[in-house]
Amino acid sequence: MSGADASARAGDGPAGASGAAGAGTSAPAASDPAGVPTMFDVARHAGVSHQTVSRVLNDLPGVAAATRVRVREAIAELSYTPSPTARAMARRRSGSIGLIQAGRPDYGPSSAALGFNEAARDAGYTVSQASMRTLDADVLREAVHRLVLQRVEAIVLISGEREGIDVLRGIDAGVPVVAVASEVEPGLHRVSFDQAAGARLATEHLIALGHRRIAHVAGPADSMDAAERRRGVAAALADHGLEVREPIAGDWLAASGHAAGRRLLADGWASAVVVGNDQMSLGLLHACHEAGVSVPGDLSVVGFDDIPEAAYFTPALTTVRQDFDSLGRDIMATVADVLRDEAAAPDRTSRVPELVVRESTAPPRPIPLVRESAGAPRA
Amino acid sequence: MSGADASARAGDGPAGASGAAGAGTSAPAASDPAGVPTMFDVARHAGVSHQTVSRVLNDLPGVAAATRVRVREAIAELSYTPSPTARAMARRRSGSIGLIQAGRPDYGPSSAALGFNEAARDAGYTVSQASMRTLDADVLREAVHRLVLQRVEAIVLISGEREGIDVLRGIDAGVPVVAVASEVEPGLHRVSFDQAAGARLATEHLIALGHRRIAHVAGPADSMDAAERRRGVAAALADHGLEVREPIAGDWLAASGHAAGRRLLADGWASAVVVGNDQMSLGLLHACHEAGVSVPGDLSVVGFDDIPEAAYFTPALTTVRQDFDSLGRDIMATVADVLRDEAAAPDRTSRVPELVVRESTAPPRPIPLVRESAGAPRA
DNA sequence: TCCAAAAGCCCCACCATAATG
């Protein structure tokens, strides 16, 4: 600053200089009282230029230790925080990740979303959510579009339906996409529990108890998890030379489990059943109760998910536990990997759920079904 | 930069170009092939100036109908969408709303969040989520801080705990705060069902059936909903001159309902019970089953919330339905009101939940109930 | 009715320059 001290009003430092300079693209006026401080406020406060502040903020080299300290102090004193918006503008990235949750807000997806949310926060990301109750291709596409415009750095899809994956794959979002998908899906990054292994666990538990006629109530056809679980059940059955019957398909809701239960009981073949999720298990249990079929006496039931209520079903449900919270964290970990090096990022799909044995499973009764009259209270 | 560029080496790529351009603050070069189109692309395409495009975009007056159409066409053809980031920068507002969901991802809050999300999208807002599994004052404060930095235009809190409200009230976020809160809370905008009215509904249903000794299993002390429901139950009881006993407090989870059920049965006083939510009802039902107490024969049970599984409890649960989806939409409606005129925005707290009568309630033991279960397919 | 031009918004990149060794 060539002889700035010559002028009498030298006290106004940088601001005065900027006024004199005239060019004035930089060095905006002092912050208005109410406003949040900007980099320039910090710069003035520390007696440096605004991009020295920037350097300190971004941990770039080329700043003397003393200056660095001074700037940091100024930052602290003004409790300045860089504006995410302006950063996004300049960097052309936002520090945020888009989360699309499509489908009913069931325990699983909601928990996973929450886990992801927390992990994202811990990783310094913001999450921008675009959820929809039902998966519709157009709505989904538009959600992706909106997120892309917001410059999210990655998009996460939590939705068990295959269609969601297909839609995402059909779009070139321009940003990496990480999806919860239990089936192998080329072209995107996947995170998932090993559903087939979980189903196998459930099935083998029943086989070990001595069951030979094991039915399966599956989830909807469009669900990847349902398909994988179905595959796992069939594989376990086949491994043991047991008959594999066509599963009854439900829609994850208790009502469909109830309907499936009635069909199952009318048919009378099975001595045990692996149900696609806990809600359907509840419906099925209800059907058993109505029909006077005792569980596990007459029929063993295994669920899937281990929702918090499962331990209080009547009887307490044996089920396969998925730790959705850690699934959510896995999603974030994968996003982080992908952001670091898209090509080298490994999928996280081998985590195996855990069998939780409670009271709804027991060895098969060697005698034919004896039906007590309906609803007879135990008393 | 005094004439430095006069040198002959103009050909040195981008740097040289930028040097040559000199003044050109406005009118950026044509969009690079891969890039998203900008306002200038649209302007050129439509043969107008960039801020005519802006006017059309923002529905400002002073644009001839024909021009407007032409611009809209150009927008459509280029499938242009304004950059939210740049908009946020220029408008000093972000078009986004912060959503904080604190607590377990239960059906109610998750559904409400989803409904809010969809409503926000429909209203043209983006939602930035900052959720936490457990409500911690510091974490909550930090979440608010982050959202404020992101320039969200409002903050929504979905969390039944009173502490969350207290924390938010203690912060001057600088943006309006809308919270789901069933208790009267000065200083912020509230949305909620009328919990007390819902509880009253449940209680009066039992009274109408002839019950005189009605117990209550309440939610946790810090829950506003729990307190309001408790108030509703007590008020209804008092209105009919019935004894109001101290409720047993649970924590919303099935396990606590189970424990409460055991205490209730050990005590033996009540012929009916209003339970704070459906999950606890499930636990309580489980306890009854274990104790050989028939529901509703020996004890009538009313839940609260009507989670999707409630109809398949054994017996199917009579409960008070809250439409969480519409609660979510109410939240957004309130946010919209508040953004329009903070002072005049009405709270939305008078929506009354609805009683759903199923099989867990009946008159108190006049005769042993003999009920045939619905449609047991006794072929 | 419209355009032109320019000033922000707040930050980051790149380049230039000053102060050191």
Next chain:
DNA sequence: TCATTATGGTGGGGCTTTTGG
């Protein structure tokens, strides 16, 4: 003199908003 540092200057980034034709 020439590398190194440490620092400052300038130009976007895409949009909204004036001001003045």
